[in-house]
Amino acid sequence: MGFESSEVKIYVRALKEIDFELAYLALLTCEGLKPLSRWEKPLADGGLELLRQMGLLTKQIRRTVKTGKEVIETIFSRLPAYISLYEHRFGDRPIDKSVQTQRFEGFLFGYPPCCVNEYIRKPYAPNNLRAEERKILFHWPCKDCKITPVLLDSYKSIYNSLNSF
Numbered sequence: 635m636g637f638e639s640s641e642v643k644i645y646v647r648a649l650k651e652i653d654f655e656l657a658y659l660a661l662l663t664c665e666g667l668k669p670l671s672r673w674e675k676p677l678a679d680g681g682l683e684l685l686r687q688m689g690l691l692t693k694q695i696r697r698t699v700k701t702g703k704e705v706i707e708t709i710f711s712r713l714p715a716y717i718s719l720y721e722h723r724f725g726d727r728p729i730d731k732s733v734q735t736q737r738f739e740g741f742l743f744g745y746p747p748c749c750v751n752e753y754i755r756k757p758y759a760p761n762n763l764r765a766e767e768r769k770i771l772f773h774w775p776c777k778d779c780k781i782t783p784v785l786l787d788s789y790k791s792i793y794n795s796l797n798s799f
């Protein structure tokens with residue numbers, strides 16, 4: 635099911651009404667550019683159903699924050715193994731920003747490892763991307779990245795297609 639088929643357009647349009655970024659993440663995940671995506675805000679059954687109609691597997695994951703308060707994350711992927719990897723690693727666990735977590739999340743979310751490594755060493759180090767290019771990515775590109783410019787073309791075409799839905 636290509637991302638420009640009329641069925642997908644209907645679902646994406648409905649997701650856009652919930653949130654533009656959610657619709658964007660769903661399309662990136664459908665197209666396989668992101669193996670798995672995480673939505674950190676609450677998502678009602680209608681939203682989950684739209685993701686499923688786009689061919690995505692969804693799962694709600696219970697996490698806790700430092701204060702002990704419970705938060706629910708929604709993850710979605712075309713790949714059952716990625717859903718279970720996420721669930722086993724993070725389900726019922728506190729949210730943390732450890733180096734191991736950043737590396738594993740980078741792997742699951744489809745971030746180039748070079749960018750993840752540099753971000754761990756020095757967050758938000760200057761790079762050569764324009765602001766409008768950075769805003770359509772979910773990772774912070776490393777300086778002189780060899781992978782991001784290639785990814786960008788695909789991200790751009792998906793991002794631009796959203797405006798036509």
Ligand SMILES: [Zn+2]
Nearest residue numbers: 748749776779
């Ligand atoms: Zn990089």
